[in-house]
Amino acid sequence: MLDDTPKDLKDLWNDLNTVVQEACAGRDLDAIRNGIVQLRSDYKERDLRGAPNFDSPEKMLAYAVAYHPAHSFAYLHLLSRRQFGRTLFSAMQRPLNVLVLGAGIGAETVAMLRWLRAENCVWFRGSQLTLVDRAPWEDTRTLILDPMIRDSLQFFDLGIRPVLSDFSTPEGHEELKKLVPEADLILAPSLVTELISEHSEEQLHVCLLSYMKPKSRLLLIDHGYAEFRHIAKQWSRDFTDVLSTTDQCKVVINQPSDWIRRNLLVWGGPLTPVTSYHMTWCLLER
Numbered sequence: 001m002l003d004d005t006p007k008d009l010k011d012l013w014n015d016l017n018t019v020v021q022e023a024c025a026g027r028d029l030d031a032i033r034n035g036i037v038q039l040r041s042d043y044k045e046r047d048l049r050g051a052p053n054f055d056s057p058e059k060m061l062a063y064a065v066a067y068h069p070a071h072s073f074a075y076l077h078l079l080s081r082r083q084f085g086r087t088l089f090s091a092m093q094r095p096l097n098v099l100v101l102g103a104g105i106g107a108e109t110v111a112m113l114r115w116l117r118a119e120n121c122v123w124f125r126g127s128q129l130t131l132v133d134r135a136p137w138e139d140t141r142t143l144i145l146d147p148m149i150r151d152s153l154q155f156f157d158l159g160i161r162p163v164l165s166d167f168s169t170p171e172g173h174e175e176l177k178k179l180v181p182e183a184d185l186i187l188a189p190s191l192v193t194e195l196i197s198e199h200s201e202e203q204l205h206v207c208l209l210s211y212m213k214p215k216s217r218l219l220l221i222d223h224g225y226a227e228f229r230h231i232a233k234q235w236s237r238d239f240t241d242v243l244s245t246t247d248q249c250k251v252v253i254n255q256p257s258d259w260i261r262r263n264l265l266v267w268g269g270p271l272t273p274v275t276s277y278h279m280t281w282c283l284l285e286r
C-alpha cells in the first residue's frame with residue numbers, strides 16, 4: 001500500500017482485498033487463475049472476439065480478483081480526489097432512482113455509496129438502485145458486493161433491484177424502455193467499450209435518447225480508449241454536456257494484498273496485477 005494513499009481509498013482497498021480473499025479461499029484457485037488469464041486475453045482481443053462472457057462462477061470470481069477492486073478504487077478516486085462526486089450529484093439532492101447499466105459485481109455502486117457516506121449525504125435516503133446486466137452476477141454479488149455495502153444499505157434505507165437483461169436484444173430494448181424513463185441518474189461504467197466491441201453501442205444510444213426523462217443524467221465512464229472518447233464525444237452532441245474530460249486521468253492502483261498476490265496474481269505474464277488505469281468520463285444531462 002502506498003503510504004500517501006488517502007484514508008478513504010486505503011479503507012476501501014483493504015476492505016475489498018479482505019472480501020475477495022474470503023470469497024476465494026478454499027475454492028479451486030487454479031480455476032480462478034485460469035479465469036483471469038482468459039479474461040485478460042478476452043479483453044486484449046475484444047475487437048476480434050467481442051466482450052468476454054461470464055459463463056462460470058470461477059470466471060466471475062476471476063473478475064472479482066483482477067478487475068472489480070481496481071475499478072472500485074478508480075471510481076472512488078474520481079469521485080473524491082477529482083471532486084467529481086460534487087458535480088455528479090449537484091442539483092440532485094433528494095432520493096434518487098439510479099439505474100446502473102452493465103453493473104457486473106457493482107464496482108460503481110461500492111464507490112458511490114462510500115462517497116455518499118463519507119459526505120454524509122442524508123438526502124440520498126430512500127433511493128433505489130437497479131443493477132442491470134446480461135450475466136447472472138447474483139451469487140458473486142452476495143460474496144463480494146453485499147459485505148461491502150451492508151452498512152450503507154441500512155444507513156440509506158436503500159432498495160436494490162437486480163435485472164438480468166441484454167441491451168443488444170429486442171427483449172433488452174423493451175426492458176430499457178421500462179427502466180430508463182424512471183431513472184434520475186444512469187451510470188454506464190466500463191460498459192461502452194464492451195458494447196463497441198460488439199457493435200451494439202448505437203442501440204443503447206438510441207434507447208437512452210428516446211426514453212431518458214428531462215433533467216435526468218447519464219454518466220459514461222471508461223478506460224481512456226480512443227474509441228470510447230470518440231463515442232462519448234458523439235453522444236454528448238445530443239445532450240447537455242455537464243462535465244467531460246477530453247484528457248485521460250491516470251489513476252495509480254494500489255497493489256493487492258500479499259495473499260491475493262501469492263495465490264492469484266503472480267508477477268509476470270497475464271497474472272501481473274494492474275498498476276494504473278487511464279480513465280475518461282462524460283456526464284450528460286437530457
Ligand SMILES: C[S@@+](CC[C@H](N)C(=O)[O-])C[C@H]1O[C@@H](n2cnc3c(N)ncnc32)[C@H](O)[C@@H]1O
Pocket residue numbers: 051054067068071101102103104105106107108132133134135165166167168172189190191194195200
Ligand atoms: C467491464 S464489466 C463492468 C462491470 C462494472 N460496472 C465495473 O465497472 O466493474 C462490463 C459488464 O457489462 C455487461 N455487459 C456487456 N454487454 C452487455 C449487454 N449487451 N447487455 C447487458 N450487459 C452487458 C457484462 O456482462 C459485464 O458485467
